Amino acid sequence: MAAARTNRVVWQGKFGVPGDVREAEMPSTNELGDHKVLVKVHAWAINPCDYMLQDRDMGFAYPVILGCDVAGTVEAVTPGSPAAAKFSVGDRVFGYNANNGFQDYVTFDERLLAKVPEGLEFRDPVVLGLTIATSAVFLFGEDYLNLDFPKIGAPKKGKSVLIWGGASAVGSNAIQLVTGAGYDAITTCSKNNFDYVKSLGAVSAFDYKDPDVTEKLAAELDKGECAGVFMAAGLNDGNIAAWKVAAASKQTLKFASSSYITNLDEVPKGVDVKQLSPGQFKPFPDCWFETLPATFGGYLPEALAKGVYKIAPSPLVVNRKGLEGIQEAINLQRAIGEKGQEGVKAAIKHAKGEAAEDEVKPVKLIVERA
CATH class of the missing domain: 3.40.50.720 (NAD(P)-binding Rossmann-like Domain)
Structure with missing residues (x-):
């Protein structure tokens, strides 16, 4: 008999403090409904806003789970649902999930999810979610x-x-x-x-x-x-x-x-x-559904597959520690926000173990599963 899966999350108990990794309830596969997909995360992107959301009082009802951009594999989908018409267990996917991403297992609305094109790694399209x-x-x-x-x-x-x-x-x-x-x-x-x-x-x-x-x-x-x-x-x-x-x-x-x-x-x-x-403001996720023809529901996956849309900024894998590496990456992102190019250079040195060039191009910080 297969061992029961457990979920873990980066728990943000209040603002102004680091998040900590805790075990959490596994999302129920019996409650996915027509449009939900359960994804096992393999890569997380750190957005410039993530350290701000951690540091500042944003009016959240704490505790919260931060993080928006993840990529991984489909673990479960309701048979016969609209989600099942698009995705199957084992599909490699990426997408956008507002302030719910720093988990091992994430429930997605399938309309804000797309397949990872052949030839790309999880670290590549995970940079796109929130920004696109x-x-x-x-x-x-x-x-x-x-x-x-x-x-x-x-x-x-x-x-x-x-x-x-x-x-x-x-x-x-x-x-x-x-x-x-x-x-x-x-x-x-x-x-x-x-x-x-x-x-x-x-x-x-x-x-x-x-x-x-x-x-x-x-x-x-x-x-x-x-x-x-x-x-x-x-x-x-x-x-x-x-x-x-x-x-x-x-x-x-x-x-x-x-x-x-x-x-x-x-x-x-x-x-x-x-x-x-x-x-x-239109409530989440209705505001995103309105523009799906430009993003996950049309142009983006087709343009990525045809090679006419570039992964930008370039992904920079800063660690492969899974959830335990999220706070480390947020700290590096905070340094970028405060120091600009010098912060980017520090992140590159941290990731690659060598000094960056004098002029560095924009990057998006990535954490991969251990």
Whole structure:
């Protein structure tokens, strides 16, 4: 008789303290229903927000389980269900699961799950979950920029989209999504990342530190029709910088941000801000379902399989300790958030045991199962 499986989780009892690994109840395979899939996790991605969610009072009802992005194998699915029509036991999958990922076994909504294409390891697509879901909502959601969905072979539209912060995890995916939809991606980043963002499809890149970047970007956007501005990286500082560009344009531009805008009264006139109040946000996971044609339900798995969508940022496996290695990775991510490139170099040295190059490209920290 097979031994009963046990689940373990990274338990976050309150904010401001490290998580600790505990045994937990195994998700019931009898309660999966039509749309749930049980996944045994083989790789976890650490997002930039994970250390912030651990450190700050976010209003959670503690205890909570953090983590969003996982990849693994299907362990159970309800026979005859819509989920079973897409996935079978043993399938390699990756997906997005808001603040429920730091576990050995995770229950997923099958609509936010996709198969890992042949030729890719778990560590590769696990970087995509939260960042592509976030990008898609603000780029294609009807309440935001409402752009056309990407599709293989989409014709060029002759319209541009400004992605502020194109070298970030969200920005890296936003560039690829708008390019896949036929728009020209114009972006900002540091000079050493110009080649990186152009490799993802950006037609032009501007140094966000340039004192004349506002005027230069507005002039670039006004060479043709601009379909909108998306702030992909930064908090209030990023919002202000990006909407200044929108205000300087001769066009009335739609503006959406991955960071909640708390100072709407400061937005310049002429900028069409697509920002809902907290009470108006579509509940999870409904907001993600609206943009599935761009993500797990359509374009993404097809584009990955055809090799026209890149894994970005690049995965950096920092340890193979399973759940016991999650806090170590969160600490490395915190250092990246506080120290920038020096933090990335420290993470690379930690992972590879050797010093990084002077200029390093964006990475996403990965923990693999022991």
